[in-house]
Amino acid sequence: MNHDPGRRILLGRVNGAFGVRGEIKLESWTEPREAIFRYQPWILRDPQGGERELRGVRGKVSGKSLVATFPDVTDRDMVEAMRGTEIYVPRSALPPPSPGEYYWVDLEGLRVLTVEGVDFGTVSHVFATGANDVLVARDGERERLIPFVQPQYVTGVDFDAGVVTVDWDPDF
Known part of the structure; x- marks a missing residue:
């Protein structure tokens, strides 16, 4: 971590x-x-x-x-x-987060991959919208905003591997 x-x-x-x-x-x-x-x-x-x-x-x-x-x-x-x-x-x-909870700062820099293995770059930052948190994945010039909703869109966070897995359409 x-x-x-x-x-x-x-x-x-x-x-x-x-x-x-x-x-x-x-x-x-x-x-x-x-x-x-x-x-x-x-x-x-x-x-x-x-x-x-x-x-x-x-x-x-x-x-x-x-x-x-x-x-x-x-x-x-x-x-x-x-x-x-x-x-x-x-x-x-800060105390360690509870299981299934994350400090946003700990997610920054992790690789973002889709469940199919498409590379979205890395987590730039996470922000709150009121409805739900949003993970921002940046790959060069391309930026994707993915609702941080588990397990619907964010299917896994693996700190050992340094990867956030998302179920998100690469064309969106």
Whole structure:
């Protein structure tokens, strides 16, 4: 399995200030969303590409918002300057996935083959649509969007072989 210790997973983003005392509104892509606080240290990457590590983040759900306090952020201006900052954690900080579940980052780079053996290239990325997740297979210029629905379209994931097997029409 691809457990490169330097590999990171994007878990969320700073959306802006909550109140005036330095509390921060976050967007979280963890399930449930407040689980983001369980995975630390965070690697914060600002929109200019600057990075720093942060520990000791606390947070809670407040209505429709996820609200955090960072140990070194004390006022609204500091928060506003952080708007758009991405929150990463090392892949190693996450627990092993349950059987039949996958971290998207672990699928990236795997070869994509149809059940008939047609090579679709490699997994570029996976994204959510609301209805279901979509696997993006890229082979040079060609990109195929395949619903990540098991076992209907994604029939197998073999990390040892480095292959995702799909039941998908090569002409589609």
